[in-house]
Amino acid sequence: MGFLDKAKDLLAQNADKVDTAIDKVGDIVDEKTQGKYADTVDKVQEAAKKAVDKTNPQT
Template sequence: MSMMDKIKSMLKGHESQTDKGVEKAGDMVDDKTQGKYKGQVDTGQEKLRDEFGGGPGQDRPPQT
């Protein structure tokens, strides 16, 4: 079992908590960089949400 599979199994059922963590981490990066990389941070947040669940696409299962 890969590390990514282990993380996915730990986060399964906790999509709202995962989404909050992704959002909080993105906000922290935006604050530290004064919004300079906002587009890249937003893209990263969407990719994490797609991978681990949470956010607008919450009904979709995580990609394997």
């Protein structure tokens, strides 16, 4: 099993935790930038969550 396969497995096993972390990071960025880039942050959060969903065969 290669490094990438192992990373994908770990990501799939912890998808809910990763989604929570994505939300928290987005909230921190919004807070630090005073919402100036909120639309962009939201788009990046959605893209990151879609990437996580692709690695999880249970969804």
